[in-house]
Amino acid sequence: xxxxxxxxxxxxxxxxxxxxxxxxxxxxxxxxxxxxxxxxxxxxxxxxxxxxxxxxxxxxxxxxxxxxxxxxxxxxxxxxxxxxxxxxxxxxxxxxxxxxxxxxxxxxxxxxxxxxxxxxxxxxxxxxxxxxxxxxxxxxxxxxxxxxxxxxxxxxxxxxxxxxxxxxxxxxxxxxxxxxxxxxxxxxxxxxxxxxxxxxxxxxxxxxxxxxxxxxxxxxxxxxxxxxxxxxxxxxxxxxxxxxxxxxxxxxxxxxxxxxxxxxxxxxxxxxxxxxxxxxxxxxxxxxxxxxxxxxxxxxxxxxxxxxxxxxxxxxxxxxxxxxxxxxxxxxxxxxxxxxxxxxxxxxxxxxxxxxxxxxxxxxxxxxxxxxxxxxxxxxxxxxxxxxxxxxxxxxxxxxxxxxxxxxxxxxxxxxxxxxxxxxxxxxxxx
Ligand SMILES: Cc1ncc(COP(=O)(O)O)c(C=O)c1O
Numbered sequence: 271x272x273x274x275x276x277x278x279x280x281x282x283x284x285x286x287x288x289x290x291x292x293x294x295x296x297x298x299x300x301x302x303x304x305x306x307x308x309x310x311x312x313x314x315x316x317x318x319x320x321x322x323x324x325x326x327x328x329x330x331x332x333x334x335x336x337x338x339x340x341x342x343x344x345x346x347x348x349x350x351x352x353x354x355x356x357x358x359x360x361x362x363x364x365x366x367x368x369x370x371x372x373x374x375x376x377x378x379x380x381x382x383x384x385x386x387x388x389x390x391x392x393x394x395x396x397x398x399x400x401x402x403x404x405x406x407x408x409x410x411x412x413x414x415x416x417x418x419x420x421x422x423x424x425x426x427x428x429x430x431x432x433x434x435x436x437x438x439x440x441x442x443x444x445x446x447x448x449x450x451x452x453x454x455x456x457x458x459x460x461x462x463x464x465x466x467x468x469x470x471x472x473x474x475x476x477x478x479x480x481x482x483x484x485x486x487x488x489x490x491x492x493x494x495x496x497x498x499x500x501x502x503x504x505x506x507x508x509x510x511x512x513x514x515x516x517x518x519x520x521x522x523x524x525x526x527x528x529x530x531x532x533x534x535x536x537x538x539x540x541x542x543x544x545x546x547x548x549x550x551x552x553x554x555x556x557x558x559x560x561x562x563x564x565x566x567x568x569x570x571x572x573x574x575x576x577x578x579x580x581x582x583x584x585x586x587x588x589x590x591x592x593x594x595x596x597x598x599x600x601x602x603x604x605x606x607x608x609x610x611x612x613x614x615x616x617x618x619x620x621x622x623x624x625x626x627x628x629x630x631x632x633x634x635x636x637x638x639x640x641x642x643x644x645x646x647x648x649x650x651x652x653x654x655x656x657x658x659x660x661x662x663x664x665x666x667x668x669x670x671x672x673x674x675x676x677x678x679x680x681x682x683x684x685x686x687x688x689x690x691x692x693x694x695x696x697x698x699x700x701x
Contacts, residue, residue, distance in 0.1 A: 271318040272689065273663030274324040281321025284308035308349035312339025315682045317665070320509075322422040324520045325660075328678040328690050333499070333531050333641070336558035337602050338681035345559045347598035348591055349358035349410075355590045360389060361583040367593040374600055378540055378570045378687035379569045381495025381549035384577040388568040393556035394422025397493070398568035400552045402582055404491035404524045412484045414475070414492040414523075416453040418501030418670070421493060421528055430493050433500050440452025443503030449483050451475055453498055454506045457634040457645065472513045474557050479695040491552070495541035499531035502670020511546035519670045524551040524574065530566075531641070535556035535603040535680055538612030545638055558680075561599045565592040608639075614682050615639035621691050629698045633672070642676040643669065655697045664693040 280288060289309045312322045315338055317327045327339070337344055351367065359370045368389065370391040388399045405411065415421070415430040422428065423437065429445035431437060438444070452471055459467035478487045496511060498504040518525045527550040536558055543550055552575060556566040565588065602622035619637060622644060624634040633647040646652040652672050659666050669675045676690070 271314065271324065271343055273316075273693070275661075275663050276321075276323055277321045277401065279319070279323060279661060280306045280308060281319065281323065281632070283320040287320060302656070304657040305665070307660070313457050314338040314341075315679050315686050322501075324661070325329065325663050325665050326686060326689055326693070328676050329509075329661050329665050330677055330679045331562060332557065332667065333536060333677040333699060334557045335562050335679045337420060337561045337599055337607065339559060339562075341602065342680070343602060344595055344598050347594045348563070351591045351594035353539070357586070357589055359585050360588045361585060365590055367597065368422070368588045369632060371588065371593045371596050375555075375569055376569055378600070379386065379553050380541060380544055381571070383574055384572045385569055387525075388570075388602050389593075390556075390566035390568070390584045391564040391586050391592075392526075392566050393554070394424040394427040395528060395584065395587070396527060396554035396556050396564075396568045397421045397427040397430065398424055399566075399568040400491070400493070400526045400554050402569060403552065403568065403575060403577065404434040404526060404576050406581065407523060407570075408490045408522070410488050410523075412447045412449065412488035412489045414449050414451055414489060416494065416498070416501075417450050418453045418455075418498055418504065419493065419495055419528070419567060422530075422694055451479060453495075453504060453586050454508055454510050454650065455502075455504045457504075457636065465509065468507040468510040468513055471510065471516060476535045480488045480521075486523065489521065489523045489656065491524040491526045492518060492521070493526045493528055494550075495532065496546060497532045497638060497641055499641075500669050502645065502673040503637055503641060504670070505638065506546075508546065511543060511548040515548045515550075518551075526550065526552040526554065526574035527601055530552050530554055530556045531677075535608035536677065537641050538608060538615055538637055539601070540608060542638065542641070559599065560592045560596040563592040563595040565589075565596055603680070611639040611680040614680075614684065615642060617684060618642060618687050618691065619674060621687075625691075625698065629701075631698065631701055637676075640676065640678055640682070641678060642675045642677070645670070645673045648672060651701065655694075655701070656684060658700060659693055659695040662693045662696060664690055666694075 308320045372387040415512040417432045420433040421430040429448045454467045454471045527543045533555040552570040
């Protein structure tokens, strides 16, 4: 497939739908008025709008459509499951597909100890479960989370989030007990020295936070995105996760990795934390886990997930159709898509590195696999490039204040990558 633009965007049919949407749908979403895409269908890495325009999708429903749009194997898994059982609630009853998915996830998660899985419907719910579980398991009250982090919009997850104030405006009071700490960002560090950047944050936690704000023995967990997502696709220094884990072990604090955006093969490994050789205590996943069906999972060691029956549950969590889609997704990821993410990601990063040399408006290029951030000199310029790319048929999203993210589906070919890069370069040349 390729990009085909037939009308101005939005076209006539799209305009009608947007008008109805404006009248009846909550205005709280984050739609960009300059990039109004009304999607009719999707196939692989491409989407078609209601007026017949075809776009190359380099955002994949915010890093969700890991297997591309409507992968035949996923469609088949959903249809087969829908014919036999749609819902029964795993809260009160059992069904094979949920237990098989739990077994698969428990075995995939890093670390040798046996694990258990709590199922929910979204990233925020996976985080809520981790919040409750870490307080329950440790008997401690406080949490640490990072500036720039995004963990979701329910009250607990929102309390950890430190991404944009608009997300908190008028919602106070939040869940008490969260202390925010700086996320180590090598490209922003004065010395550009990865080790110093990592040490500074660890020192800040030990020498400032634990001495002046909270006693470490009262901290239940640290919530950490192994690659920061909404905050700007920031890759921490290689040694930071290990140092953080060491600190956690020293004080009996649980390390929770939020892999909602970085997990399920996107970075070229099943979980992004595997790039850093660290075994977390709890892992939260959602987004790419079921190719677009709602599913969240919180994975923890048996010794941590030992709450009493009735402690926590979800009517829809781990429903049969999402579970079936997830098992099919994981099969495709393991067969070839994780490898493809690593290969295509390395190819794109290399090409973007060349664009950085050519265009001084690019400040930094970073990422792992198909979780790639391109940072610009200003927010206005970043926004302009997102808009221009959209009107040339490439769908991309911003993150942080000055960064564009590439988070396409993991099925993209080198041809798709070249097409995206050509449109992107075209937009840069216009500046
Ligand atoms: C790292 C991370 N955690 C949690 C969430 C929340 O996920 P959801 O929107 O499914 O609630 C997101 C969503 O963007 C995310 O990127």
